[in-house]
Amino acid sequence: MSESKVIDIGMFEITKAVLSNSDKSKQNEIGMLITDIMVNESIYSSYVGVDIMIYDTHALSDEFPIVGEETIELTILDYYAKPMTYNLHVYAINEIAPDDKSDSQSYLLHCMTSDFMVSETTRIQQSMSGTVSEMVKTVHDQYLKSKEIDIEATDSHRQFVIPSFTPVETINFLARKAFSATNKSCNFMFFENREKYVFKTHEQIFKDAGELPKRNTFYYGETKLDVNERSELMNHAIMMKPKRRFNLIDTVRKGAMISEVVRIDPGTRSFTSTIYDHGDEFANYQHSDAKSKEYHTADFRSKYLSKENNVVNTFLTFEESNEGERAYAEIIPRRNSTAFYLRSNAMEMEINGCNDIFAGSVLNLIIPEMKFKNGDKDNHPNISGRYLVETINHTMSEKKWSMRLTMIKDSFVNG
Numbered sequence: 100m101s102e103s104k105v106i107d108i109g110m111f112e113i114t115k116a117v118l119s120n121s122d123k124s125k126q127n128e129i130g131m132l133i134t135d136i137m138v139n140e141s142i143y144s145s146y147v148g149v150d151i152m153i154y155d156t157h158a159l160s161d162e163f164p165i166v167g168e169e170t171i172e173l174t175i176l177d178y179y180a181k182p183m184t185y186n187l188h189v190y191a192i193n194e195i196a197p198d199d200k201s202d203s204q205s206y207l208l209h210c211m212t213s214d215f216m217v218s219e220t221t222r223i224q225q226s227m228s229g230t231v232s233e234m235v236k237t238v239h240d241q242y243l244k245s246k247e248i249d250i251e252a253t254d255s256h257r258q259f260v261i262p263s264f265t266p267v268e269t270i271n272f273l274a275r276k277a278f279s280a281t282n283k284s285c286n287f288m289f290f291e292n293r294e295k296y297v298f299k300t301h302e303q304i305f306k307d308a309g310e311l312p313k314r315n316t317f318y319y320g321e322t323k324l325d326v327n328e329r330s331e332l333m334n335h336a337i338m339m340k341p342k343r344r345f346n347l348i349d350t351v352r353k354g355a356m357i358s359e360v361v362r363i364d365p366g367t368r369s370f371t372s373t374i375y376d377h378g379d380e381f382a383n384y385q386h387s388d389a390k391s392k393e394y395h396t397a398d399f400r401s402k403y404l405s406k407e408n409n410v411v412n413t414f415l416t417f418e419e420s421n422e423g424e425r426a427y428a429e430i431i432p433r434r435n436s437t438a439f440y441l442r443s444n445a446m447e448m449e450i451n452g453c454n455d456i457f458a459g460s461v462l463n464l465i466i467p468e469m470k471f472k473n474g475d476k477d478n479h480p481n482i483s484g485r486y487l488v489e490t491i492n493h494t495m496s497e498k499k500w501s502m503r504l505t506m507i508k509d510s511f512v513n514g
Contacts, residue, residue, distance in 0.1 A: 109451030308461035354412025377430035452500025
């Protein structure tokens with residue numbers, strides 16, 4: 100990466116900010132009017148949200164006017180001189196604050212990325228067949244055209260009648276029905292980040308990350324860098340705070356470790372019951388770190404999380420035997436358990452802003468031991484390691500750009 104000496108550590112530059120009406124017949128450069136930008140992205144959100152604070156001395160909102168039909172093309176340059184362009188649709192104005200002393204006003208423009216309006220104003224009412232991944236590709240190519248999509252292949256030929264869902268609702272519906280014989284969690288997620296759309300299991304995201312580059316490793320602790328090493332500050336966390344490590348009561352109540360699946364066959368008026376034990380399946384999943392310890396000891400599981408006595412959560416699935424294998428009885432408990440444990444270990448981190456870390460990125464955290472030690476500390480044995488970026492809240496204000504990340508992992512590193 101080439102470094103820019105114009106933009107300092109954690110700074111940014113707006114190189115383009117053009118407000119256009121719906122047919123592009125009117126356009127205004129608004130870069131000088133922008134005081135703050137907030138961007139939110141998450142692996143649990145199908146849209147990227149952008150809020151732009153405007154300090155308006157030209158009554159732009161009334162004379163342009165801004166009525167909810169406008170688009171904004173916004174390009175931001177980061178420390179590495181890497182640009183990123185947002186194509187946004189303005190859908191609301193609020194937090195309007197008039198200033199009668201300077202004949203001006205400030206207000207917040209709420210924006211979504213450009214496919215938002217297409218999806219919100221479209222309903223899909225049709226039959227679809229093929230693999231789920233093929234159906235997702237079809238919906239994306241027809242309706243969500245502004246960004247590419249990264250799709251993990253699914254197994255099993257399926258047929259669905261889409262009952263008047265938006266394109267985004269359709270893909271989220273398909274995610275719940277998707278089956279993978281390779282990534283057994285079947286925990287398919289659909290989300291948009293600043294770079295692209297993603298339809299994948301968290302397992303495949305970890306696999307695709309492979310061996311992480313140096314840029315994706317972040318450190319926390321005292322820095323002793325001279326001026327020639329300033330660029331390395333981009334890999335030092337401003338703040339890092341463990342957020343969650345476990346919650347046993349949630350584990351029990353949500354059936355994360357053990358649950359029952361009742362499969363009902365309406366055609367034969369019969370049902371079958373199966374107990375899913377996540378502890379028995381632990382080794383079958385791709386975990387965040389190559390070395391991962393199981394969640395509970397065998398003795399504890401036998402006493403409190405046994406198949407015989409401790410099943411408190413039951414899932415129902417309707418599958419007619421004469422319609423072929425739908426695999427819902429496999430998908431539901433696997434998704435429930437792997438999604439729960441993926442969120443069980445969480446870390447918050449604040450870093451300097453950049454255009455190359457996204458929701459869905461995999462980062463390696465180097466965290467020192469949290470105990471007094473006279474001398475150099477080792478890495479923390481449990482909470483160091485690889486994390487999936489769940490959410491990023493970007494704040495850009497007065498040329499300073501900070502990113503507040505929530506990161507998650509599905510297990511501790513060491514036993």
